[in-house]
Amino acid sequence: xxxxxxxxxxxxxxxxxxxxxxxxxxxxxxxxxxxxxxxxxxxxxxxxxxxxxxxxxxxxxxxxxxxxxxxxxxxxx
Amino acid sequence: xxxxxxxxxxxxxxxxxxxxxxxxxxxxxxxxxxxxxxxxxxxxxxxxxxxxxxxxxxxxxxxxxxxxxxxxxxxxx
Numbered sequence: 001x002x003x004x005x006x007x008x009x010x011x012x013x014x015x016x017x018x019x020x021x022x023x024x025x026x027x028x029x030x031x032x033x034x035x036x037x038x039x040x041x042x043x044x045x046x047x048x049x050x051x052x053x054x055x056x057x058x059x060x061x062x063x064x065x066x067x068x069x070x071x072x073x074x075x076x077x
Numbered sequence: 078x079x080x081x082x083x084x085x086x087x088x089x090x091x092x093x094x095x096x097x098x099x100x101x102x103x104x105x106x107x108x109x110x111x112x113x114x115x116x117x118x119x120x121x122x123x124x125x126x127x128x129x130x131x132x133x134x135x136x137x138x139x140x141x142x143x144x145x146x147x148x149x150x151x152x153x154x
Contacts (some may be wrong), residue, residue: 021108029104031145039145065142068108068116 009036011053018060019043019052021067029056086113088130095137096120096129098144106133 010030028042041054041061054061087107102121109116118131118138131138 024108026108027106029106029142029145031098031101031103065106068106 007036009038009040010042011040013053014055015052016055016058016060017052019045019054019064021064023047024064024068025049027064027068084113086115086117087119088117090130091132092129093132093135093137094129096122096131096141098141100124101141101145102126104141104145 023045025044025046028040028044030036030040030042032039039056041056043052043054043064044050045052054064100122102123105117105119105121107113107117107119116133118133120129120131120141121127122129131141
């Protein structure tokens, strides 16, 4: 019975604040698993390495993912 | 002159292997910065916590990001 399983999500509160891609040190995406039933997205900020949990379903996170993957060097082969 | 700057990218080689969302422990996205001129995506696998660098421009990674963000519990408010 899965009810007795210990839930160990990393995020307790989820921030709705906008995160600027430039302010971001890194972004961690943790898929749903046996230890936590939901996807967790943890943003580590450059400034004081503060960690913030973000809402995976928010439009802001989708834009952030897009911005981060675009923000690359434009070296062509 | 930025030429003398030390480049400290995390990834040396980049894997083109397909990563199944279910096999993924977490995914780290590190935006381009002064220490590394390119976006880095590091997948940590559940099995033996192996780390793999993935190509941010590959279609596989885009699908993976999509899959991971969709793979959530369907709790409605």
